[in-house]
Amino acid sequence: MGKRQPAYLPDSRIYSCTTCHSHLLSHQSIVSKAFQGRYGPAYLVSHVVNVTLGTKEERMLLTGMHTVADISCSVCGTRIGWKYLCALEESQKYKESKYIVEKAKIAKEVMWDF
């Protein structure tokens, strides 16, 4: 469609998309940094902005069968990870409705005054 309006986060320590530099997540919403995504290390995050959800699909991951949906930046369209929608095993339930965001696709930003 036309140009998409980015949302902005009010925090001073945020991570933004490396391609279009729109705000994605703030430092406080990171749950864990030790996850592995498609292309390398990834963060488990509880809340993201400026992402669009793709179609949901069932994926067999190492930890079991999960229902996930890929997320991509809503401004530039690059795929940045996925969202867990449903986890079959009890031990993986904590991941539901959390997002995996690839570390290679985000950049750390610290706002001093702007």
Added chain:
Amino acid sequence: MVTLLIPSNISSNPTTITETPTTIKGPVTTTAITETIVVTKESISPFLRLPDELQIRIFGQLPAQELLKATAVCQKWKRLAFDGSLWTKIDVTPFYSAIPSEQLLRIGVAAGKFLRVANFRGCVQLTGHGLRTLSDHCPNVQVLNLKDCRGISTHSIACFLTNATQLRVLDLSGLDTVKDSTLMLVGQRLNRLEKLNIGWCRNLTGQGVQAVARGCPELTCLKLNGCPQLNEATMSILGKHLTRLSHLCLASCTGLSDNSLLAFFLEQQHQSTPLLSHLNLSSCARLSDASLRHIALHCTRLTHLELAGCVLLTDQGFCYLAPRLRTLMHLDLEDLQQITGITVKSLANHQPNLRRLCLSNCTQIADDAITHLVLHGVCHQLQHLELDNCIVTDDVLDTIAIFLTQPPRQQQQQQQQQQQRPGREGSSSTFASSSTSPVVPPSLSADSTFDFFSSSPPASASTTTTAPPLTPTTPITDHTTDAKAIPQEKILPRKLSVEVLDCSNITETGVRSALAKASPMLTIKSFYSWRDEELGQQEEEEEDEDVMSLNLRDQPRVRRNNMSTRRRYNTIGRQRRRPDVAAGAAGQPHAANCIIL
């Protein structure tokens, strides 16, 4: 549209009445037309009886969105609400996604010469034509934020900058339409510019940046994140002309080298007092210890230093920096995997103002370094500590918890005792005694044996370069005198917030017991505290964590214990959990859905 006829022989304020023919838009029933509306003095609203200036002042109390709604009431209100004096500041942050471009222009044109602050961040709908219209009407703008306004063209930005010579603050980040010609114009016309953000503008070259440097000598804050071409020549021109620079952001300038930074500092050195206080060099991966040396020698007032992702930095550089630059408040050392406890101890011994220290993913940081930092160092103001993926264990959390629960005077005495012991906690002897850091460079003699670091440090801070047989009084005499200088003052209890995500040696019981002892002075953000929030229905978003109430079901508790035991078996080498990688094992029924790395 039907105009109500108002008999002219009524009212003592004829001027007000004749100026405001009340109009009704839309269809009107016949009964309303045939009635004669008699407007007497009492039926004019009290608001309209006030003088215009007071009405405008009342409108000035409304927020922008309400004011825009008020323009639709009647012509008089429209004229009042669009009075220029109400729109000295246009800040579209609450409504940038909803406001149409024409409305935005109407406000801008109405503001006219009164407009001082124009924050159009995120207004993708703003067009080049709109910006040119604004440039004709608003020459007195002082603050302009066009971040992410992707609809404007280079030419329209140029038009605006030509007219608005009073600009002090300009934000053009993220726009591909900003080119060297734009920056040449900035340098020519905007001589009073104080803050400039041209980060992530991909079409810039060094020529544009040089033009800005030459033309805007009053710049205090410059953001050049992601600028592709910052070579030595450009940096030396920046240093030479921008003598008042206090904030400099060069994040992700991957071409930045040590020599460029040196060129910048050398030119700045001609100033009597370098003012640089905030320096962001995140992800400038080519920087090495030489840059730390340059920073230590030339930046005497640095308070915020971001070095996340500069992976070539090692202990040598920080041991050189710490005694010489003592003003640091925020220090970010994320992803610097070559750093060990030696750096932390050096910082602990020399940085009294340190408030926030980030050591995420510094995989060689162990318990002794953190213990020294919190308990025995001079960082009395340390408030935030991030230790994600370090090899710290529960013991350090316990030690910190016990320390924080002691009364402040006892904490101070403990620190004094430690400092007065003959060099035991000084950084020199920890090299011999530390057994946890696998890399033990002879940093004591690093300063003297390595020619590159051969300049002598200032006389007052000689803890790292004194000869091995340390006399008890030389090391930290100034610290002890400082400690004794506050004899009877009230000492506030210390608060510390620690983040220990993904530390494989931290268990849930350790976190809980530490929190049980020391909360609320100690807050710990960990995988477990987050999960407690989730199970506890997330009553509050903050990281404060009381001891978890025991009304959990058994199953989650068992599950968490399984997680914690599994974590305990992770060795140091295996730092990353790999829960989501398909092993590619045979027998997977849906091969198309597997993630195969």
